[in-house]
Amino acid sequence: MPPENLPGAALTLRGLRKTYPGQTAVDEVDLDVRSGEFLTFLGPSGSGKTTTLNMVAGFVAPTAGSITMDGQDLLALPPHRRGIGMVFQNYALFPHMTVFENIAFPLKQRKYSRDRIRTEVASALEQVSLGGFGDRLPKQLSGGQQQRVAVARALVFQPRLLLMDEPLGALDKNLRESLQAEIRRLHRELGITFLYVTHDQEEAIALSDRVAVFDRGRIQQIGTPDELYDRPATRFVASFLGEANIASGEAEGERDGTVAVKVDGGVLRAPGSAAAGASVCVVTRPERIRLEQRRGAAGLNRVSGPIVDLAYLGSSVRLRVEHAPGHSTVMRAPAGTLPPCAVGDTVTLAWDPRDSVLLPDSPSSTTPHPTKGMPS
Amino acid sequence: MATRYRGIEHPLRGGWLLVPALAFLAVFFVYPLAMLITRSFTEFRETEAGVGPFGNYLWFFANDANVTILVRTFTTALIVTAVTVLVAYPYAYVMTRVSARWRMVLLAIVLLTFWTSLMVRNYAWLILFQRNGLLNALLASVGLGPVEILGTLPAVVIGMSQILLPFMLLPLYASLSSIDRGLVLAAQSLGARPSVAFLRVYLPLSAPGVAAGGLLVFVLALGFYITPAVLGSPQNSLFSQLIVTQVSDLLAWGRGGAMAVVLFLVTVAMLGLFWLISNRRELPSPLRARGGRS
Amino acid sequence: MSATRVRDPERNSGAVWRVLQVISGIGALWLLVPMLIVIPMSFTGSRSYRFPPESWSFRWYENIVTDDRWLSALGTSLLIAVIVAVVATTLGTAAALGLSRIRIRGAQVLNGLFLSPMILPVVIIGVAVYLVFLNFRLVNSPGGMVLAHTVLATPYVVVAVAASLRGFDTTLERAGASLGAAPLRVFLSVTLPIIRPGVLAGALFAFIASFDELVVSIFLVGPSVRTLPVQMFTSVAQESDPTVAAVSTILMVSTAIILLLVVLAQRSEPRRAP
Numbered sequence: 012m013p014p015e016n017l018p019g020a021a022l023t024l025r026g027l028r029k030t031y032p033g034q035t036a037v038d039e040v041d042l043d044v045r046s047g048e049f050l051t052f053l054g055p056s057g058s059g060k061t062t063t064l065n066m067v068a069g070f071v072a073p074t075a076g077s078i079t080m081d082g083q084d085l086l087a088l089p090p091h092r093r094g095i096g097m098v099f100q101n102y103a104l105f106p107h108m109t110v111f112e113n114i115a116f117p118l119k120q121r122k123y124s125r126d127r128i129r130t131e132v133a134s135a136l137e138q139v140s141l142g143g144f145g146d147r148l149p150k151q152l153s154g155g156q157q158q159r160v161a162v163a164r165a166l167v168f169q170p171r172l173l174l175m176d177e178p179l180g181a182l183d184k185n186l187r188e189s190l191q192a193e194i195r196r197l198h199r200e201l202g203i204t205f206l207y208v209t210h211d212q213e214e215a216i217a218l219s220d221r222v223a224v225f226d227r228g229r230i231q232q233i234g235t236p237d238e239l240y241d242r243p244a245t246r247f248v249a250s251f252l253g254e255a256n257i258a259s260g261e262a263e264g265e266r267d268g269t270v271a272v273k274v275d276g277g278v279l280r281a282p283g284s285a286a287a288g289a290s291v292c293v294v295t296r297p298e299r300i301r302l303e304q305r306r307g308a309a310g311l312n313r314v315s316g317p318i319v320d321l322a323y324l325g326s327s328v329r330l331r332v333e334h335a336p337g338h339s340t341v342m343r344a345p346a347g348t349l350p351p352c353a354v355g356d357t358v359t360l361a362w363d364p365r366d367s368v369l370l371p372d373s374p375s376s377t378t379p380h381p382t383k384g385m386p387s
Numbered sequence: 388m389a390t391r392y393r394g395i396e397h398p399l400r401g402g403w404l405l406v407p408a409l410a411f412l413a414v415f416f417v418y419p420l421a422m423l424i425t426r427s428f429t430e431f432r433e434t435e436a437g438v439g440p441f442g443n444y445l446w447f448f449a450n451d452a453n454v455t456i457l458v459r460t461f462t463t464a465l466i467v468t469a470v471t472v473l474v475a476y477p478y479a480y481v482m483t484r485v486s487a488r489w490r491m492v493l494l495a496i497v498l499l500t501f502w503t504s505l506m507v508r509n510y511a512w513l514i515l516f517q518r519n520g521l522l523n524a525l526l527a528s529v530g531l532g533p534v535e536i537l538g539t540l541p542a543v544v545i546g547m548s549q550i551l552l553p554f555m556l557l558p559l560y561a562s563l564s565s566i567d568r569g570l571v572l573a574a575q576s577l578g579a580r581p582s583v584a585f586l587r588v589y590l591p592l593s594a595p596g597v598a599a600g601g602l603l604v605f606v607l608a609l610g611f612y613i614t615p616a617v618l619g620s621p622q623n624s625l626f627s628q629l630i631v632t633q634v635s636d637l638l639a640w641g642r643g644g645a646m647a648v649v650l651f652l653v654t655v656a657m658l659g660l661f662w663l664i665s666n667r668r669e670l671p672s673p674l675r676a677r678g679g680r681s
Numbered sequence: 682m683s684a685t686r687v688r689d690p691e692r693n694s695g696a697v698w699r700v701l702q703v704i705s706g707i708g709a710l711w712l713l714v715p716m717l718i719v720i721p722m723s724f725t726g727s728r729s730y731r732f733p734p735e736s737w738s739f740r741w742y743e744n745i746v747t748d749d750r751w752l753s754a755l756g757t758s759l760l761i762a763v764i765v766a767v768v769a770t771t772l773g774t775a776a777a778l779g780l781s782r783i784r785i786r787g788a789q790v791l792n793g794l795f796l797s798p799m800i801l802p803v804v805i806i807g808v809a810v811y812l813v814f815l816n817f818r819l820v821n822s823p824g825g826m827v828l829a830h831t832v833l834a835t836p837y838v839v840v841a842v843a844a845s846l847r848g849f850d851t852t853l854e855r856a857g858a859s860l861g862a863a864p865l866r867v868f869l870s871v872t873l874p875i876i877r878p879g880v881l882a883g884a885l886f887a888f889i890a891s892f893d894e895l896v897v898s899i900f901l902v903g904p905s906v907r908t909l910p911v912q913m914f915t916s917v918a919q920e921s922d923p924t925v926a927a928v929s930t931i932l933m934v935s936t937a938i939i940l941l942l943v944v945l946a947q948r949s950e951p952r953r954a955p
Contacts, residue, residue, distance in 0.1 A: 068572075068576055069575070069576075070572050070575075070576075089575070089580075089581075090572070090575040090576055091574075091575045091576070091577075091578050091579050091580055091581070091583075091584075092578075093576075094578070095576065096576070097573070097576040099569050099572075099573055100569075101567070101569065103567065103569040103570050103572070103573035105570060105573075105574070105588055105592075106570075106592070107591045107592055116574065116577050116579070116587075117577035117578045120577060120578035120579045120580075120583065121578055164577065165576075165577075168577070168578065401778060401779050401781075401782030401783060402779055402782070402783045402785075403779070404775040404776065404778050404779030404782070405775070405776050405779035405780065405783070405791065406779075407771075407772055407775055407776075408772040408773065408775060408776035408779075408795065408835060408839075409776075409791075409794075411772055411831070411832075411835070412794065412795070412798075412832065412835070415810070415828050415829070415831070415832050416797075416798055416806070416832045417794075418813065419806075419809035419810050419812060419813040419814075420805070420806075420809045422809065422812055422813050423805075423808060423809040423812055426812065473704075474704065474707070474708045474711070475708070477700075477701040477704040477705055477708070478704065478705045478708040478709070480701060481701050481702060481705040482705075493705070493709065495940075496709050496712050496713055497712065498940060499713075499716075499933075499936065499937060499940060500712040500713070500716065502889065502936050502939075502940060503716060503932070503933055503936050504892075504893050504910065504929070504932045504933075504936070505893055505895060505910070506893075506895055506910045506913045506914060506917075506929075507716065507719065507913075507929040507932055507933060508715065508716060509917075510719065510913065510917055510925055510926070510929055511715035511716050511718065511719045511929070512715050513730075513917060514715075514718060514719060514722050514730050514732065514926070515714075515715050515718060515732075517730040517731070517732070519729070519730070519731040519732070520730055520731070520732045521718055521732040521733075524732055524733070549711055549712060549715065552708070552711070552712060553712075606800060606802075607802075609802060610801075610802020610803055610804055610805070612803070612804050612896050613895055613896065613914070616918075617914075617917060617918075627802065627804040627896075630804055630805075630808060631804065631807075631808075631899075634808050634811065634812075634900075635900070640812060643808055644808070644812075647804070647805045647808050647809070650802055650804075650805060651801065651802070651805055654800070654801065654802060658800070
């Protein structure tokens, strides 16, 4: 790995589309990836994120649109001349080559001298803490070690853009977390641009500078993890990132910059504006909701009902209240802050309307967690 | 005292299931082979009597006609193997890359050939190669021929290759379709041109399939009897025909047995060679890795 | 868009692809054409192999029915093949099960022994069997034919059943035992239904191995036992008799129908997890 930090490449996608007979995999994707940033494509399988990544790598030719890297037209180049590093989902380590030969492969294609290959591969192995493993075959390594070899191989020729396609998908949770830390460290040290694909929202939040949420071939929203979590732009983003209470209903009227929405089991208010009669939904994160012990301030959103589920999750407690038949609201509070309560107790949940987000209702979205929050 | 249950993990549990098949093979397969081998050391024609136990083998190798036929059989088997590899590799590769419908069609053609009676296939070539048959009719239509192909070695090679092609195709297709396409893409993302990606990644990964299919075809070709008998002629006969002649026509059990042993040893040697090579690539020792590095 | 755009690497196109397609096409024709020309040949009107035939007739099909050499050869072949399939399937299935259960050093050697009749040049087996069967009075006897064919057919059953056993989860047998089933009961109601496709495939292989056998049969035939391939072989060797073409056509059509039935049966059967 180079001691000097090469600047990362800036990538621009414009009007990118890929259609297969009978289906559109990617539809009108516009995206600017900044130099040196860590950007993640997040979405369920079949949402177009991997197809988009493959178009950047050159494995899939777009039906329409353009891809440029630092102003250069990438679509004019075959994959082997794009100079982009890629870590594949199942690592794609060559099973008939040793670790050393795998990592030396891109350097041989670039006609490096034998001595230079030896030193570059050795330092790449050191970089991923696998010094001394050069003579092993891939199948003699653990999953985590294989993953690190794949990273070393993709970085050894000093690309300015690294693509990673679900690189941690096959690993168990503990290993995943420690490798996430390693990937963050590499990104910090190398300063190159990382484009990362995952369906795991926790991974996306933990790693990324910015996240692009994909659904049905389109980018639904791009933003920092905070922005996506606190101000989701669509119902899909709200449900895909973290846990959300999503209550659908009909807008009744606007007052003081908030809209009253008639939902099952009551009326909820949320900031924004909507025409009376419009189908909307109110999105509220569980940790914004409190258990009301005595009647508090006016103007709060309130729902009441019996507790149907109570779960201790270590540092926090999760409480589900059925506020209307078949509809429930979930709240979460730090452990020890709740008064004693049990399943079956009738309680009232309350929160500030400003902690809710008003969104147009779009029930056709591929909702990945249909049981979460309030079913519409 | 009650007998103890041996437990489900006992290393010989279920071993008795092997007994009937082993007994059957011992009597009707191993014993006949042993008898044949014994005969090759004990039964002699007058000319070899008194030469010692290896009389039949000395006769075999002293006789130029025998050695010629052995070499011819070897070369024929090699050519047949090469032809089947050259046709089967593209065919199997195309099978892995086309739509499911076309794959079914290509596979159906192979399976239909594979399952059709061997005698039918030999007979089909016999008809095709007739002096007034389809081949010469086609040649005549472009102003060539007629050629006298029936009874020649090329006729035998063409027929044998077609008959053995499915034996090459089926293992090769299994091998090619198990190769991860992602590896070729990975090679390209690392800077390899498509041709380099094929030569450095795809081809080495398909080598075990080629070797397995090639070995099968070669070993089967060494023992071919019907096709050379139907499509060839006594002037270019192959090894199996020689054995049959010695045993059936001349009742020379010693000589026939010695020849069978020679063919057997050649076959075993090929299998052993293959085993050695295929096991060496598995060796994860530092020795192999160093070899790859330099 | 721009003309410099590179083609999709995952799309099949380009000169190399075209060459591969052409070679595959030649391969397909090479496999099919010789067999297909047997069909018109079977309807020729004259006793010759001239192609295309000058006149047409059904006389060679009539000949199969009227000349009892052909019908009796077919009957002998079918009978022997059925017996061989039953015996070889029993022996081979038991052997494959046994092989999958023992964990001793010799297992690989035993496996090699079971497969060797498949790899060894048939002519060697033919000569050896002929030598011994002469003494046992098993030449020119249907029983001898069955025994020799069973030697050749058993490996196919072992291979097919062993393949279906590779994906077999032995915890199912333990579950059966823990639920109170005796070993034989476990085999019949748990193991056998799961490996059934392998056993059936093995039986089919064994049947065809016998029905199609020619080299060993040539040594063992005689006036009282003559199989169909031997009848075809001698007929081809002695005279140009288009009856062989008619028989070949019938065999090919039967093969195609059986193949189709097997494919359809596999389709209709719900996929079992491997």
